[in-house]
Amino acid sequence: MNLSDVFRADHASAFGPATIGNMTVGFDVLGGTLSGLGDTVHLSLTPCKTLGQSNVSIESIQGTDSEQLPLAATENTAGKALLTLLKGESLNVDIAVRIEKGIPLGSGLGGSAASAVAAVVAMNALLQRPLTQNMLLKYALEGEAVASGAKHADNVTPCLLGGIAGVFSVEPLSVRSIPFPAGMSVAVVKPQVGIKTEAARALLSKQVTTSLMVKQQARLAGFILGCVTHDIPLIQDSFQDDWIEPQRKNLIPHFDAVKEAAAGEGVYGASISGAGPAIFALCKDLATAENALHRMRKVYEATATGALAWACEIPAEGAYILQETEGYSA
Amino acid sequence: MNLSDVFRADHASAFGPATIGNMTVGFDVLGGTLSGLGDTVHLSLTPCKTLGQSNVSIESIQGTDSEQLPLAATENTAGKALLTLLKGESLNVDIAVRIEKGIPLGSGLGGSAASAVAAVVAMNALLQRPLTQNMLLKYALEGEAVASGAKHADNVTPCLLGGIAGVFSVEPLSVRSIPFPAGMSVAVVKPQVGIKTEAARALLSKQVTTSLMVKQQARLAGFILGCVTHDIPLIQDSFQDDWIEPQRKNLIPHFDAVKEAAAGEGVYGASISGAGPAIFALCKDLATAENALHRMRKVYEATATGALAWACEIPAEGAYILQETEGYSA
Numbered sequence: 323m324n325l326s327d328v329f330r331a332d333h334a335s336a337f338g339p340a341t342i343g344n345m346t347v348g349f350d351v352l353g354g355t356l357s358g359l360g361d362t363v364h365l366s367l368t369p370c371k372t373l374g375q376s377n378v379s380i381e382s383i384q385g386t387d388s389e390q391l392p393l394a395a396t397e398n399t400a401g402k403a404l405l406t407l408l409k410g411e412s413l414n415v416d417i418a419v420r421i422e423k424g425i426p427l428g429s430g431l432g433g434s435a436a437s438a439v440a441a442v443v444a445m446n447a448l449l450q451r452p453l454t455q456n457m458l459l460k461y462a463l464e465g466e467a468v469a470s471g472a473k474h475a476d477n478v479t480p481c482l483l484g485g486i487a488g489v490f491s492v493e494p495l496s497v498r499s500i501p502f503p504a505g506m507s508v509a510v511v512k513p514q515v516g517i518k519t520e521a522a523r524a525l526l527s528k529q530v531t532t533s534l535m536v537k538q539q540a541r542l543a544g545f546i547l548g549c550v551t552h553d554i555p556l557i558q559d560s561f562q563d564d565w566i567e568p569q570r571k572n573l574i575p576h577f578d579a580v581k582e583a584a585a586g587e588g589v590y591g592a593s594i595s596g597a598g599p600a601i602f603a604l605c606k607d608l609a610t611a612e613n614a615l616h617r618m619r620k621v622y623e624a625t626a627t628g629a630l631a632w633a634c635e636i637p638a639e640g641a642y643i644l645q646e647t648e649g650y651s652a
Numbered sequence: 653m654n655l656s657d658v659f660r661a662d663h664a665s666a667f668g669p670a671t672i673g674n675m676t677v678g679f680d681v682l683g684g685t686l687s688g689l690g691d692t693v694h695l696s697l698t699p700c701k702t703l704g705q706s707n708v709s710i711e712s713i714q715g716t717d718s719e720q721l722p723l724a725a726t727e728n729t730a731g732k733a734l735l736t737l738l739k740g741e742s743l744n745v746d747i748a749v750r751i752e753k754g755i756p757l758g759s760g761l762g763g764s765a766a767s768a769v770a771a772v773v774a775m776n777a778l779l780q781r782p783l784t785q786n787m788l789l790k791y792a793l794e795g796e797a798v799a800s801g802a803k804h805a806d807n808v809t810p811c812l813l814g815g816i817a818g819v820f821s822v823e824p825l826s827v828r829s830i831p832f833p834a835g836m837s838v839a840v841v842k843p844q845v846g847i848k849t850e851a852a853r854a855l856l857s858k859q860v861t862t863s864l865m866v867k868q869q870a871r872l873a874g875f876i877l878g879c880v881t882h883d884i885p886l887i888q889d890s891f892q893d894d895w896i897e898p899q900r901k902n903l904i905p906h907f908d909a910v911k912e913a914a915a916g917e918g919v920y921g922a923s924i925s926g927a928g929p930a931i932f933a934l935c936k937d938l939a940t941a942e943n944a945l946h947r948m949r950k951v952y953e954a955t956a957t958g959a960l961a962w963a964c965e966i967p968a969e970g971a972y973i974l975q976e977t978e979g980y981s982a
Contacts, residue, residue: 351870490874491867496889498877529859535895539869540681544820546873547828550880559826565865 325369325415327450334447335364335644338440339637340425341432341480342508343596346563346604347542352500353432353480353487356508356634361385361433362422362644363400363440367415367448376408377416384420387427395419396468399434400441403465407442410461411453417445426630428516430596435477436641438465443482443641456495458482463495470519477596484640486549502549503557505607507635509584509592509615512600513575514628522597526569538565554590554606561591561604574599575627583617586610592618608635655699655745657780664777665694665974668770669967670755671762671810672838673926676893676934677872682830683762683810683817686838686964691715691763692752692974693730693770697745697778706738707746714750717757725749726798729764730771733795737772740791741783747775756960758846760926765807766971768795773812773971786825788812793825800849807926814970816879832879833887835937837965839914839922839945842930843905844958852927856899868895884920884936891921891934904929905957913947916940922948938965 325332340359345352370376378395395401404417419441425433439462446452453461462478479497480487490496530538544560547553571577571594584592584603588610592603603618605611611633622629655662670689675682700706708725725731734747749771755763769792776782783791792808809827810817820826860868874890877883901907901924914922914933918940922933933948935941941963952959 348869348873350866351873488870488873488877490870490886490890496874496886498874498881498883498886500877501881526862528862530862530865532856532858532860535860535865535869536680539678539865539872540818540820542869542873543678543681543818543876544826544828546877547818547830547880550877551828551831553828556820556826556828560820 325367328413329367329415329448330450331448332367333365334444335362336440336444336447336641337362337644338436338438338443338481338641340436341477342602343430343432343474343476344566344594345486346561346591346593347538347545348476348488349566350474350476351489351542353476353489354508354636355480355484355640356431356510356632357637358634359431359632360424361436361440362424363437363444364420365441365444365448366418368418370414370416374414376414378404378408378419379417380419380421382420383423385423386425388421388423390427391423398437399465399469400437401465402468403438403441403461404445406464407445407461410457426512428518429512430517430594430598430600431510431512432477432481432596434466434469435462435481438462439478439481439641441465443643447643455482459495459497472523480640482640484638485636488546500546500549502636503552503554503606507605507608507611507633509603509605509611509618510595510600510632510634511580511615511618511622512630513622515575515599517573517598519597522570522573526566530565534565538563558590563593567593570594570598574601576621576625577601579621580618583621584614586614586617589614608633655697658743659697659745659778660780661778662697663695664774665692666770666774666777666971667692667974668766668768668773668811668971670766671807672932673760673762673804673806674896674924675816676891676921676923677868677875678806678818679896680804680806681819681872683806683819684838684966685810685814685970686761686840686962687967688964689761689962690754691766691770692754693767693774694750695771695774695778696748698748700744700746704744706744708734708738708749709747710749710751712750713753715753716755718751718753720757721753729795729799730767731795732798733768733771733791734775736794737775737791740787756842758848759842760847760924760928760930761840761842762807762811762926764796764799765792765811768792769808769811769971771795773973777973785812789825789827802853810970812970814968815966818876830876830879832966833882833884833936837935837938837941837963839933839935839941839948840925840930840962840964841910841945841948841952842960843952845905845929847903847928849927852900852903856896860895864895868893888920893923897923900924900928904931906951906955907931909951910948913951914944916944916947919944938963
């Protein structure tokens with residue numbers, strides 16, 4: 323069998339966007355995509371050096387916090403996603419991987435998911451018979467799990483689908499895109515501390531009171547209904563978290579002050595992105611997000627806390643191919 | 653001041669439909685309206701006997717289980733709703749009330765709510781300046797609370813609004829109608845045992861595990877998204893309750909067998925209505941509900957358990973006025 327029977331080309335690159343996990347009301351359920359910020363993964367295929375033993379090698383990782391990421395393919399989220407894909411699809415090929423990190427490590431902005439999703443999307447572009455969305459998610463999820471220690475699909479799903487996405491079940495995987503009012507945008511600040519998802523998860527209480535569950539599940543339901551029906555008052559009233567946020571906010575410098583600063587006309591609410599420390603504010607449009615961002619940054623400037631900051635749209639598109647793949651040339 | 657300055661007429665009657673509380677995935681959040689089954693409330697106004705001291709008297713209660721219901725206005729859900737309305741709106745008038753119960757007592761089908769809602773809807777038809785939907789809900793909620801011991805709006809809201817309704821907050825009250833696929837219908841069986849809402853509530857655990865919360869809130873979110881976007885697979889996958897149902901099902905004779913019997917093509921799921929003992933199955937259309945009902949009834953017939961049974965549509969309209977009010981004739 324020739325590689326060209328299976329693969330359309332021998333190299334491809336894809337961009338995986340940063341994502342907001344949990345999205346205030348959807349712990350492990352909701353995620354949103356961010357424009358502009360993300361990771362890029364380049365793949366090059368060569369015939370297997372050892373027949374029947376596919377190999378994935380991470381050749382380089384560049385960009386933000388790249389020196390702290392593992393080069394061993396089994397420990398790297400992109401590498402692990404590709405290894406799982408090769409095994410799952412019984413593909414025999416060696417893959418050389420180059421990663422450009424745009425998303426800071428331990429930021430709560432879905433960097434692990436972005437590299438894993440970009441890797442499987444690039445690989446998919448090389449296949450003569452592309453995989454289904456659900457299979458891509460499954461492989462990306464296996465990749466992301468090496469970093470987070472558990473399978474949670476609220477980053478990989480929006481990263482692949484774009485927009486705002488809901489994870490309604492992980493086993494079996496059931497996800498949907500959630501329509502939302504056009505223009506909705508996000509202001510994000512990330513103070514210069516890193517939080518490990520595993521650690522942030524370990525500090526969560528294993529129990530919730532029934533009354534809090536009633537309140538929070540109504541907010542999740544209200545947020546989704548509000549998004550789909552463009553009911554802005556319902557979105558705004560619903561976008562609050564009395565469950566996860568109080569348990570995690572002390573990990574984040576000046577959280578309360580930043581959240582308070584975010585508040586304003588057209589700002590639907592602010593909370594922790596994923597496991598933090600990034601804080602995001604959901605806004606009616608990009609101009610509102612830019613204004614909110616300005617107020618949020620000022621808190622960190624006034625306290626001499628280093629912080630990164632972005633104002634982003636929520637793009638309809640998720641991960642995408644960066645360049646046309648060419649005819650297979652091996 | 654003449655009564656005719658404030659009131660359009662001196663008598664009115666309204667019908668309040670039965671409702672499914674909780675609706676499997678929306679404990680205290682979701683409710684659905686049932687066609688056909690309900691309570692009727694007749695009001696007659698007369699000038700206050702004692703000036704400035706409005707009086708509500710329950711003249712008669714007829715129909716299903718009526719002999720077990722309190723005639724004291726302060727303990728009767730219709731009476732209490734009217735008393736609260738009179739006080740809240742500073743109205744001076746005496747009201748004589750006749751109630752026809754169609755909904756069995758302690759069935760989990762929203763009988764307390766139906767009488768309270770029908771009372772405020774009839775009263776509203778008599779006012780020269782009608783009240784807002786939210787005010788009507790508030791007064792009905794005060795009425796219903798005398799029976800259930802607490803304020804939960806997942807029966808009064810669908811009873812007033814019709815269709816499927818969501819309660820996103822009780823204080824302050826925030827409710828919405830939830831669009832759903834046309835034709836969706838319900839099979840309901842009620843075995844001949846009564847359950848007090850207060851007792852069914854008291855046996856619920858005050859705590860929930862975080863993992864169960866994630867699962868159940870995803871199901872609520874999925875059900876609502878599925879309803880609004882007409883995504884039948886998502887409705888079906890989501891319509892399951894591992895939270896409340898396991899805690900309450902032992903109060904209901906042959907629950908597991910009835911639930912199993914309900915299952916079939918076009919049946920999205922079956923669970924407890926409100927606090928029970930009614931069991932309902934959500935179905936794609938009325939014919940499917942009639943078939944499911946036939947299978948569910950057979951379980952009770954085979955075990956010689958007395959049971960009432962209904963196949964109902966989910967009407968778009970909630971409580972309604974039964975007769976044209978006439979010009980005020982006092």
